[in-house]
Amino acid sequence: MIEPGSPAAITGTSIDDFLDRLASKDPTPGGGSAAAIMGAMGAALISMVCNVSHGKKGCESAEPELLEVCAQSEALRRRLTAMVAEDVAAFDELMAAYKLPKETDEEKQRRSHAIQSSLKRATEVPLACARDCAEVIRLSRRAGEHGYLGVISDAGVGVSAAYAAARSAALNVYINAPSLKDRAFAERALAELEGIMTSCTAESEAVYALVRERL
Amino acid sequence: MIEPGSPAAITGTSIDDFLDRLASKDPTPGGGSAAAIMGAMGAALISMVCNVSHGKKGCESAEPELLEVCAQSEALRRRLTAMVAEDVAAFDELMAAYKLPKETDEEKQRRSHAIQSSLKRATEVPLACARDCAEVIRLSRRAGEHGYLGVISDAGVGVSAAYAAARSAALNVYINAPSLKDRAFAERALAELEGIMTSCTAESEAVYALVRERL
Numbered sequence: 051m052i053e054p055g056s057p058a059a060i061t062g063t064s065i066d067d068f069l070d071r072l073a074s075k076d077p078t079p080g081g082g083s084a085a086a087i088m089g090a091m092g093a094a095l096i097s098m099v100c101n102v103s104h105g106k107k108g109c110e111s112a113e114p115e116l117l118e119v120c121a122q123s124e125a126l127r128r129r130l131t132a133m134v135a136e137d138v139a140a141f142d143e144l145m146a147a148y149k150l151p152k153e154t155d156e157e158k159q160r161r162s163h164a165i166q167s168s169l170k171r172a173t174e175v176p177l178a179c180a181r182d183c184a185e186v187i188r189l190s191r192r193a194g195e196h197g198y199l200g201v202i203s204d205a206g207v208g209v210s211a212a213y214a215a216a217r218s219a220a221l222n223v224y225i226n227a228p229s230l231k232d233r234a235f236a237e238r239a240l241a242e243l244e245g246i247m248t249s250c251t252a253e254s255e256a257v258y259a260l261v262r263e264r265l
Numbered sequence: 266m267i268e269p270g271s272p273a274a275i276t277g278t279s280i281d282d283f284l285d286r287l288a289s290k291d292p293t294p295g296g297g298s299a300a301a302i303m304g305a306m307g308a309a310l311i312s313m314v315c316n317v318s319h320g321k322k323g324c325e326s327a328e329p330e331l332l333e334v335c336a337q338s339e340a341l342r343r344r345l346t347a348m349v350a351e352d353v354a355a356f357d358e359l360m361a362a363y364k365l366p367k368e369t370d371e372e373k374q375r376r377s378h379a380i381q382s383s384l385k386r387a388t389e390v391p392l393a394c395a396r397d398c399a400e401v402i403r404l405s406r407r408a409g410e411h412g413y414l415g416v417i418s419d420a421g422v423g424v425s426a427a428y429a430a431a432r433s434a435a436l437n438v439y440i441n442a443p444s445l446k447d448r449a450f451a452e453r454a455l456a457e458l459e460g461i462m463t464s465c466t467a468e469s470e471a472v473y474a475l476v477r478e479r480l
Contacts, residue, residue, distance in 0.1 A: 061280040068280055069305055069346060073312035073339065080313065081422030084306050088426060090284055091299050097288035098295065127284060134280075203440055207296030207433040211303060214429035217473065218422040224480050225418055258432065265439050 060134050061087075077145070082137035082176060085218035086130050089183045092212030093127035095204045096120075096186060096193045103198035112196035119192045126182050126189070130215075133179050137222075140175045144168035169226050173239050176222035183216035184246050184253075191257045199264060206261035213254035220247055275349050276302075292360070297352035297391060300433035301345050304398045307427030308342035310419045311335075311401060311408045318413035327411035334407045341397050341404070345430075348394050352437075355390045359383040384441050388454050391437035398431035399461050399468075406472045414479060421476035428469035435462055 060068065060079055068087075072079055100120035103109040109116065147164035151157045190209035197205055223243050230236040275283065275294055283302075287294055315335035318324040324331070362379035366372045405424035412420055438458050445451040 061284075064279055065276040065283060065302060065349075066346065069276075069309045069342065072306060073309040073316065073342065075313070075316040075319065077317070077416070080416070081310060081419040084310060084422050084426060087280060088303060088306070088429065091287060091303070094284045094288040095296060095299060098290070101288065101290035102292070104290065124288065127288065131281065131284060201292070201295070203436040204296040206436045207299050210429040210432045211299060214303065214425040217425045221418040221421045221476070221480070224477060261436070262439060265436070 060138065061131055078138045078141050079134070080141070081218055082141065082179075082222050083134045085176070085215045085222070086133035086137055086179055087215075088211045088218065089133075089179060089186060089215035090127050090130040092183065092186045092190070092208045092210075092215060093123045093130055095208030095211065096123040096189050097127065099193040099197040099201050099205045099208070102201045102204075103196070106198040106200075109196070109198050115192060115196050119189050119196075123186065123189050123193075126186055130179065130182055130186075133175060133182075136175050137179075140168065140172040144172050165229075166231055169230050170232070170235065173223055173226045173230065173236070176219035176226075177239055177243060179219035180216045180223070180243060180246050180250075183212045183219065184250050186212035187216070187250055187253050187257065191253065191260070194257050194261045194264070202261055202264050206258055209254050209257040209261070213250055216247065216250045275353065276346055293353045293356050294349070295356070296433055297356065297394075297437050298349045300391065300430045300437070301348035301352055301394055302430075303426045303433065304348075304394060304401060304430035305342050305345040307398065307401045307405070307423045307425075307430060308338045308345060310423030310426065311338040311404050312342065314408040314412040314416050314420045314423070317416045317419075318411070321413040321415075324411070324413050330407060330411050334404050334411075338401065338404050338408075341401055345394065345397055345401075348390060348397075351390050352394075355383070355387040359387050380444075381446055384445050385447070385450065388438055388441045388445065388451070391434035391441075392454055392458060394434035395431045395438070395458060395461050395465075398427045398434065399465050401427035402431070402465055402468050402472065406468065406475070409472050409476045409479070417476055417479050421473055424469050424472040424476070428465055431462065431465045 097120050100116040103116050147168045150161040152161050187209055190205050194205040227236045227240050312335050315331040318331050362383045365376040367376050402424055405420050409420040435458055442451045442455050
């Protein structure tokens with residue numbers, strides 16, 4: 051078991067323990083952590099397609115392409131894995147801000163400032179997650195087009211995981227953006243997210259269909 | 266690190282190690298294990314919605330409903346977690362069957378029999394995964410309708426994870442079914458899967474929309 055209040059250690063815990071903690075009544079780890087892990091799983095599967103294709107007959111000409119895809123999917127995997135801790139930290143910071151005293155005018159002002167600053171972070175983290183998942187989806191097309199046929203279904207699983215992660219992260223942006231007083235920031239975040247989700251939906255469907263055809 | 270060839274221990278390994286192994290050139294763990302874990306994460310999130318809602322103001326009348334949902338999602342979580350090992354075992358059995366000697370007629374016959382038997386198992390395991398994920402999706406509607414508003418987004422993440430898991434498992438059925446000589450078995454599996462996927466697609470979209478409206 052990992053220590054409570056030690057978000058950095060979540061991905062160091064076992065899958066069994068993580069699932070137990072996810073199911074529990076504790077608010078973290080919750081959907082935000084699950085989203086980042088699904089995104090990281092998607093990136094890992096794209097790396098796997100590239101790694102298995104390496105040196106395989108029929109994949110020789112795609113070798114430089116797949117090496118580049120793998121370098122990018124590994125960088126995304128690292129970022130998405132780190133986001134598990136960032137999501138928990140952002141959520142805990144927001145909860146702590148809501149619990150600040152609100153008796154005097156000064157306290158009220160300090161609390162409001164802390165809440166707004168935490169809400170921004172709790173909007174930025176899932177937005178970054180959705181952005182990275184969109185990248186994983188783009189890479190899954192290249193892995194699906196050029197990868198070795200024996201593992202091509204893993205590109206289909208990777209794109210499905212990354213899309214579920216993006217949709218999940220989006221929900222956390224939808225929750226937090228309406229409470230932001232900095233409306234310009236909130237509207238920019240929502241507009242960027244809308245663009246990401248529109249292209250993710252179309253692209254993930256296209257890649258899944260491409261993979262099914264190649265099976 | 267877990268021992269190679271010890272599929273039962275996969276969910277006992279850390280998330281970091283699992284992601285490393287997923288990304289590696291080793292064929293297992295691969296998409297099938299990732300599918301089962303996403304399904305288990307979906308079930309865990311439905312349990313979380315129920316567990317957090319317990320005793321919350323406004324959720325009193327839904328208490329019996331949410332207790333029942335939680336009991337079912339926990340049973341599904343246990344089954345889906347166990348499927349990680351089953352998927353690896355089924356894949357390893359199939360790979361071992363393909364490697365059997367095929368010099369004499371007797372060897373050829375024994376090999377063909379072993380391949381067919383392994384292919385059946387490698388079709389049944391992901392089909393069972395898709396079936397259980399469809400159950401998770403059905404439960405996510407009940408959690409999304411009756412759960413506490415503060416964690417309702419987790420029902421949206423849960424349904425997204427379960428749907429990605431079902432789509433991912435489906436790919437493994439699509440791969441293995443065409444090689445089955447028992448066509449009646451194969452056609453039955455594909456027909457059942459088609460029914461599952463049609464209802465999963467519609468239902469997961471509806472639940473995601475329901476959650477977004479309640480945010």
